[in-house]
Amino acid sequence: xxxxxxxxxxxxxxxxxxxxxxxxxxxxxxxxxxxxxxxxxxxxxxxxxxxxxxxxxxxxxxxxxxxxxxxxxxxxxxxxxxxxxxxxxxxxxxxxxxxxxxxxxxxxxxxxx
Amino acid sequence: xxxxxxxxxxxxxxxxxxxxxxxxxxxxxxxxxxxxxxxxxxxxxxxxxxxxxxxxxxxxxxxxxxxxxxxxxxxxxxxxxxxxxxxxxxxxxxxxxxxxxxxxxxxxxxxxxxx
Numbered sequence: 001x002x003x004x005x006x007x008x009x010x011x012x013x014x015x016x017x018x019x020x021x022x023x024x025x026x027x028x029x030x031x032x033x034x035x036x037x038x039x040x041x042x043x044x045x046x047x048x049x050x051x052x053x054x055x056x057x058x059x060x061x062x063x064x065x066x067x068x069x070x071x072x073x074x075x076x077x078x079x080x081x082x083x084x085x086x087x088x089x090x091x092x093x094x095x096x097x098x099x100x101x102x103x104x105x106x107x108x109x110x111x112x113x
Numbered sequence: 114x115x116x117x118x119x120x121x122x123x124x125x126x127x128x129x130x131x132x133x134x135x136x137x138x139x140x141x142x143x144x145x146x147x148x149x150x151x152x153x154x155x156x157x158x159x160x161x162x163x164x165x166x167x168x169x170x171x172x173x174x175x176x177x178x179x180x181x182x183x184x185x186x187x188x189x190x191x192x193x194x195x196x197x198x199x200x201x202x203x204x205x206x207x208x209x210x211x212x213x214x215x216x217x218x219x220x221x222x223x224x225x226x227x228x
Contacts, residue, residue: 006155034213044156044204091155093212093214100169102158105154
């Protein structure tokens, strides 16, 4: 119930294309869903996040789509650039008390020039 | 921009030796987390502090791992004795409050190799 499952494990996209990464969760108590970007040798950095009261959130080229009934959410990167090449992690947490982020397994994204 | 400081960046140690990692969170952040990230996997929480108190150490292997945050500021994570399976990136993160939606900031981590 604490797991977040992420797919695909790796993804190769041509420059200018759309990158799509998917996550699924079981625990309906989760109410905060962030995406993190991690470059080699660095810690993860918050990219964008969503709460379940909205179905979509967009920040620049990055969009989260959220489907509460299916317990799924996804990250879309529009006009993908070589600088977007990194590992992406979805995560989730519950609202009450002292909470932690539960992370997915990660997706290694490569954008070919 | 404020950062979470971690040291050392890299550590190679022999099996059965002791090793320690240090973390200095962003000033004013009451919540501090230690995560372990095995190569190719997502981070997994080891221990969470609220000020100087441990609020979650359910995944911390307490027979060999210990963590402290004595004055509610910086923190140390220790492994004794280290095992080959402990090779991983150890990440520290801090947050102004106990709920992740207030923002997690990660440090660059300590890459541990046990030989």
